[in-house]
Amino acid sequence: MKFSGKNVLVTGSSRGIGAEIARTLAGFGLKVWINYRSGAAEADAVKESIEAAGGSAAVIGFDVSDEAAFIDAIKTIVDSDGELSYLVNNAGITNDKLALRMKTEDFMSVINANLTSAFIGSREFFKAARKKKFGSVVNIASIVGETGNAGQTNYTASKGGVIAMTKSFALEAATSGIRFNCITPGFISTEMTEVLSDEVKEGLNAKIPMNRMGEAREVAEATAFLLSDYASYITGETLKVNGGMNMA
Numbered sequence: 001m002k003f004s005g006k007n008v009l010v011t012g013s014s015r016g017i018g019a020e021i022a023r024t025l026a027g028f029g030l031k032v033w034i035n036y037r038s039g040a041a042e043a044d045a046v047k048e049s050i051e052a053a054g055g056s057a058a059v060i061g062f063d064v065s066d067e068a069a070f071i072d073a074i075k076t077i078v079d080s081d082g083e084l085s086y087l088v089n090n091a092g093i094t095n096d097k098l099a100l101r102m103k104t105e106d107f108m109s110v111i112n113a114n115l116t117s118a119f120i121g122s123r124e125f126f127k128a129a130r131k132k133k134f135g136s137v138v139n140i141a142s143i144v145g146e147t148g149n150a151g152q153t154n155y156t157a158s159k160g161g162v163i164a165m166t167k168s169f170a171l172e173a174a175t176s177g178i179r180f181n182c183i184t185p186g187f188i189s190t191e192m193t194e195v196l197s198d199e200v201k202e203g204l205n206a207k208i209p210m211n212r213m214g215e216a217r218e219v220a221e222a223t224a225f226l227l228s229d230y231a232s233y234i235t236g237e238t239l240k241v242n243g244g245m246n247m248a
Contacts, residue, residue, distance in 0.1 A: 002229040004134065005085020007031040009077060011064050011121065012091025014039035016190045017140070019046045020216035021088055021223050026055030028224060033077055034059045035091065064091045064117035074124045083132060086227045087125045089118040090140040092158070099153045107154040114158035115165070122169050126178060133177035136227045139166045140219070143186040143242045159184075163238055170236030179235040181226040186242025189213040209244030 007030055013022040014036035023046065026032045032050060034057055036043040043059045050057040060076065062069040077084050092114040095106050118139050129135030144152055145159025163182050170180040187193070187204050193213060196204075205211050222241050225231055240246060 001028045001224050003028060003030060003085070003227070004229055005030070005083070005136075007033065007077070007081050007084060008086035008088065008227070009033040009035060009060075009074070009084060009121075010088040010090055011035045011117070012037075013088075014043035014046060017185065017188060017216045017219050018088075018090040021090060021220040022046055022057070023050055023053075023055075024217065024220035024224055025086075025088075025227070026050040026057055027053065028228075029055075030086070031056040031058070031081065033057070035064070035073070036061050037063050037091070064089075064121065065112045067120050070117065070120045071124055074121075074128060078128055084125060084128055085135060087121055087135075087137045088140065088223060088227070089121045089137070089162075091117060092140070094152070094155050096151045096155065098151055102153060107157070110154035111158050111161070114155070115161040118162050119165060122165070122180065126169065126173055126176075129178050130173070130176040135178040136231075137166075137169070137178070137180045138223050138226045139163075139180070139182045140223070141166075141182050141184045141238070143184050143240070143246050146184055146238075146240075146248070147246055166238070167236045174235055179226075179231070181231070181234060181236070182238045183219060183222055183226065184238055184240050184242065184246075185214060185219050186240075186245045187213045188219060188241075189215055207245065208242075212243065214241060214243055 012018040022032045047057040141162040142159040166182040
């Protein structure tokens with residue numbers, strides 16, 4: 001994979017898909033800034049694994065839904081490295097409930113953590129990157145942002161919003177040489193899915209044309225492609241990494 005920039009911030013990268021994205025991008029030679037909100041030990045472990053493999057990484061802790069903290073974090077990175085070449089907005093939460101039982105604060109907490117944070121990060125990256133007329137952003141959404149899902153009105157709204165927002169940023173940033181794209185993972189095998197029973201896993205796999213869950217590596221490699229120079233004429237797109245569950 002070919003990259004013209006030198007560093008990347010991956011939010012929510014202390015574990016799961018975010019950690020795999022961080023390790024994959026470091027493997028392609030980028031300095032990776034590993035973000036966490038509460039998992040400091042996990043973030044340090046990701047950094048150590050990257051450095052053990054010969055890569056470069058730094059840890060930066062902040063809450064992505066805190067606008068001032070996000071702005072300060074990007075300033076810290078630019079002051080340290082002279083630039084921020086790439087951004088992956090991966091951080092997110094769930095708070096599942098049936099819509100009739102969902103309070104407004106339940107809805108807004110997920111919107112703020114998943115959608116508002118991605119807006120803040122994308123906006124501040126755009127401000128920093130347009131000076132060099134170069135940069136690339138990948139926003140991690142979800143298949144349910146395209147299809148909807150019972151019990152996840154807040155989460156689906158947040159991820160559907162990320163998809164639409166990414167297209168708008170792509171339109172505004174194109175003449176500045178900055179690209180914005182989106183990935184919608186389907187069912188991905190992570191620590192969260194490992195606790196599911198074999199019966200539940202089999203039921204999930206039966207819904208997937210490829211008859212298996214995806215691997216975090218597969219989302220990470222798709223992310224690397226969209227950030228890289230190999231995708232230099234791709235912007236405003238949504239790449240589905242879902243084993244064929246949603247082809248629309």
